[in-house]
Amino acid sequence: xxxxxxxxxxxxxxxxxxxxxxxxxxxxxxxxxxxxxxxxxxxxxxxxxxxxxxxxxxxxxxxxxxxxxxxxxxxxxxxxxxxxxxxxxxxxxxxxxxxxxxxxxxxxxxxxxxxxxxxxxxxxxxxxxxxxxxxxxxxxxxxxxxxxxxxxxxxxxxxxxxxxxxxxxxxxxxxxxxxxxxxxxxxxxxxxxxxxxxxxxxxxxxxxxxxxxxxxxxxxxxxxxxxxxxxxxxxxxxxxxxxxxxxxxxxxxxxxxxxxxxxxxxxxxxxxxxxxxxxxxxxxxxxxxxxxxxxxxxxxxxxxxxxxxxxxxxxx
Numbered sequence: 308x309x310x311x312x313x314x315x316x317x318x319x320x321x322x323x324x325x326x327x328x329x330x331x332x333x334x335x336x337x338x339x340x341x342x343x344x345x346x347x348x349x350x351x352x353x354x355x356x357x358x359x360x361x362x363x364x365x366x367x368x369x370x371x372x373x374x375x376x377x378x379x380x381x382x383x384x385x386x387x388x389x390x391x392x393x394x395x396x397x398x399x400x401x402x403x404x405x406x407x408x409x410x411x412x413x414x415x416x417x418x419x420x421x422x423x424x425x426x427x428x429x430x431x432x433x434x435x436x437x438x439x440x441x442x443x444x445x446x447x448x449x450x451x452x453x454x455x456x457x458x459x460x461x462x463x464x465x466x467x468x469x470x471x472x473x474x475x476x477x478x479x480x481x482x483x484x485x486x487x488x489x490x491x492x493x494x495x496x497x498x499x500x501x502x503x504x505x506x507x508x509x510x511x512x513x514x515x516x517x518x519x520x521x522x523x524x525x526x527x528x529x530x531x532x533x534x535x536x537x538x539x540x541x542x543x544x545x546x547x548x549x550x551x552x553x554x555x556x557x558x559x560x561x562x563x564x565x566x567x568x569x570x571x572x573x574x575x576x577x578x579x580x581x582x583x584x585x586x587x588x589x590x591x592x593x594x595x596x597x598x599x600x601x602x603x604x605x606x607x608x609x610x611x612x613x614x615x616x617x618x619x620x621x622x623x
Contacts, residue, residue, distance in 0.1 A: 315354060317344075321505065332599060344389050377604075379623050399476060402416060413493075421468065421486070422468050430463055468549070535547050569608055577603060577618055581616060
């Protein structure tokens with residue numbers, strides 16, 4: 308199998324902006340782009356293959372073939388990778404773990420990681436509680452609109468990484484663009500939404516009881532498990548950002564050339580987060596700009612990357 312491009316799935320949620328169109332080369336007629344789903348086989352939004360012998364097929368049609376995704380995967384495709392532009396504050400929310408989600412008839416819980424691509428001055432993320440609170444205080448703060456006062460507020464800049472396990476109450480603040488790697492799931496319980504209304508003038512739905520059931524009310528460590536430096540040379544810096552049960556993510560910054568080696572065990576999703584590059588495999592060439600992504604099937608062996616760029620490589 309050869310690498311191939313996917314057409315992203317776009318979402319125009321009310322808090323989104325224009326940066327994914329103007330700076331990350333996303334082409335859509337939507338006036339607002341909140342999210343660009345770069346890799347998805349999720350039923351409510353599956354990417355379309357736009358290059359190669361499978362051109363025109365939905366990614367969900369091939370996302371369980373072991374020759375494509377690798378021998379480590381069993382069952383449904385496990386990941387969803389997004390670029391997110393938060394022009395406004397996102398709602399405060401929490402995700403369940405796998406057991407709770409499946410008991411509710413959902414496919415999976417949701418653990419995720421955020422990689423900050425850019426952040427305006429004074430931009431923040433919320434991740435867990437500053438100190439342990441009771442269920443009663445949690446409910447009271449929701450009712451009174453003071454929940455953010457109990458959450459750990461993290462000032463962020465480009466390059467920061469925050470790990471969000473299932474159960475951690477969290478939110479993305481205004482003025483942040485992130486890459487999000489998550490389980491393939493939409494199991495989200497909205498806790499507080501600043502009294503915002505949707506396009507029809509209705510308050511957006513909250514999920515208080517489920518949130519109270521699944522939320523971790525103690526402080527948690529936002530540092531990703533397995534993070535470590537892999538390579539630190541003159542023209543290449545490779546970092547393992549996270550290595551957990553659900554996904555492994557590496558960030559590679561290189562100048563001139565980088566050789567990407569692939570096994571038959573797992574696919575690799577490549578997302579360019581800065582710069583531009585050319586990827587060569589056999590007789591094929593892919594030119595990738597900031598925001599572009601590429602799916603590299605299992606067993607592709609060696610791809611040659613040339614240019615000056617920073618990329619995210621995700622596999623299971």
